[in-house]
Amino acid sequence: MPKPKTITVSKEAHNQRLDTFLSTELSLSRSQVQKMIESKQITVNGKPPKKAGGQVKEGNVIVISSHSEKSLSKKTTDRDPLMKDRETSSARASLGMTRMLTPTIIAETPDYIVIEKPTGILTHPTMAEEENTVANFIVEKYPEIKKVGDDPIRPGIVHRLDKEASGLLVIARTQKMFNHLKEQFKNRTIEKEYLALAHGKVAKDWDEINFPITRSDTADRMAARPLSVIPAKAGIQDVDSRFHGNDNGEKSAKTEFWIEQRFVNFTLLRVKIHTGRMHQIRVHLFAYNHPLVGDPLYIQKKRKHMWDEKLGRLFLHAVKLSFLDLAGERQTFESALPQELTEFLKQLS
Template sequence: MLRRSRRWTARLVLRPPSLPHGHRSAGNDLSHRPARLRVEEDDPVAVRSLHEHGEAPLGRRDPQDPAAGRQVEAHRRQGRATPASGALDEDHDEGHRAGDDHHPHRHNQDFECPHLSKTHEIAATEADQGTRLDRFLAERIGGLSRSRVKALIEQGHATRDGEAVTEPAHAVRAGATYALSPPSPVPARPEAQAMALNILHEDRDLIVLDKPAGLVVHPAPGNADGTLVNGLLAHAGEELEGIGGEKRPGIVHRLDKDTSGIMVVAKTQAAHQALSEAFAARDLDREYLALVWGVPNPSQGEIEAAIGRHATDRKRMAVVEPRSRGGAAGATSGKHAVTRYRTEASWFGAASLLRCKLMTGRTHQIRVHLAHRSHPLVGDPVYLRRIPAASRLLPEELRESLLAFPRQALHATTLGFKHPVTGAMLTFRSDPPKDMENLLAQLGAMPR
């Protein structure tokens, strides 16, 4: 009989003191901040939850990973934070808790020594033959936890004799040269970078804007700058009263990098608190336009299915079925999620334009729910796994246009909410961007 082992995670919880208006602490100096070490049971669901919110369990202690264990102990003795195991570089449109707006200083702290950001090349010996790659690299490099190394491998930062290796369980080959090239740490505080922003509304409390596809919302590994947060700092830096004691925009919700549409951003702590509570309570109106493969039956309805991390692909989300064992009846390993949809138009029985309304806000919710119903979004690089059979129903020219669309055809078209200070009801609407508009025009111009 197999028994599940119990592992424990050491997490260093930093409690920064409140800062006076306009004050900015220097760099990464944490010496003035009180810290306490909290050890918690390493529960897989809790770990997934941390990943979903841009965090990762720090210093995971694995009985089979002596390097990680030594690292946690060394950092504990020195009173330093343990290097993070790597946060997901993934945007989502899930409402945030107040004070949890994905500020990089809180969520993307790698705390790696400078030498750990350089490329490490290690020649494998006969004694290393067959060892898991993540364990081999963690032990030979030192200073990086095994979970951090695993994340770096999955993100494509490891090679064998110059060829990329993305499987942490890869068996090391004697005589081969392995290299690991960790990316440079993201700056603790984003820099202001001027960029064109499509501002729909702005007052002293908030900004409503139309985000273009291709723009990442906030800095993260792989997107250290050129993000919406960088642009907002340049646009309204002097007007920001401060979120959490620092002058920065309050990101209340996010859109995926390649999803376009309307977002609201807080400029004050009070607005951030009120908007965060509105998103958490779903006391707002959010609608999306989605171009999908096939024609939904019924033409309008509600999709209610829990969403959680995919069982084998950590970069994807999935509809999660109820657990058959190890939990209460009907329990799931995901979060409750509800999407309402209505078919606006359809073409050749092959493609449809849907208007979707979020009743909850989970990571990739619309994309996951529609793919689960066998109606994946046109162009979706994650959830469109093969050429849809419905594409054969389209004229060749149109089929090629839809199959070549370079991103998920999803646009946040409506956002309505109560103003956090005045209480007035605000509603904003946005037409799809040019690339999606051209595709819809091409569909509409074709005879059915």
């Protein structure tokens, strides 16, 4: 029998909404979490919560039932959410369905592997029973990783890239390396850089965005709240009027960028994130009034440009990843822009 999943609320999460907290912890939408709460698949300190919007407290013990945990990964008879069913994959291919996208191995050591994730695939499965994810690929190629990590649907995975983004990811092959990487992320000593193409002419050659981030109150996306500015006067986009800043669910976030190249109506940015919030670069640049090209979620409909449709994907690529290995030596990896992004830039020149 699969064991229930147990989460203890940290000091950092104190006073967050229950559904907001769990949506982040489980990588689910708030609506999905709310359905789980309504069906009494979740308990807080041994009791079903009265409402999804109640606040969690430091030290609360939250349990997700084994039935719910099973649905979070994949509904397979052997409770194996990550091993692909080859017959199913073959059947999909024979029916002319979407091809399986495959990550590229950049580096391989006994302790970790570094991959390049293509756009269009998730880092790990969610409730939708996806087969084509980085986690599926990793476990099929390196079965030992299945036992590494804190969550069976995220084996060896210590950080994520959005489905629409591409670029570098490090995956731990051992529990020791997993804990080592996790500690580095906690201490913010891992360095990550991205190339992102933004709409409009970004005025500053360098800037830092420090808007706190939380989930939108009614939409399955994140929201950022500019600090101490009046959006209309400061030129900052009020990202979402449904930002629930009064429930203490917001988290600090810091994004730094430099101008890489300027185009007539676009700006190529080199971006460095100092925190790892969900959709951080996308929501920060949207709030900064320069949304990313090709972003289907964080863009005003009236600003949607033909170039967004022409590109056909999000222009966000993780180009650099640097961390300490178990020997304490810094390992740095770089990734060139995919061909479709370089070709797109040529059209803008």
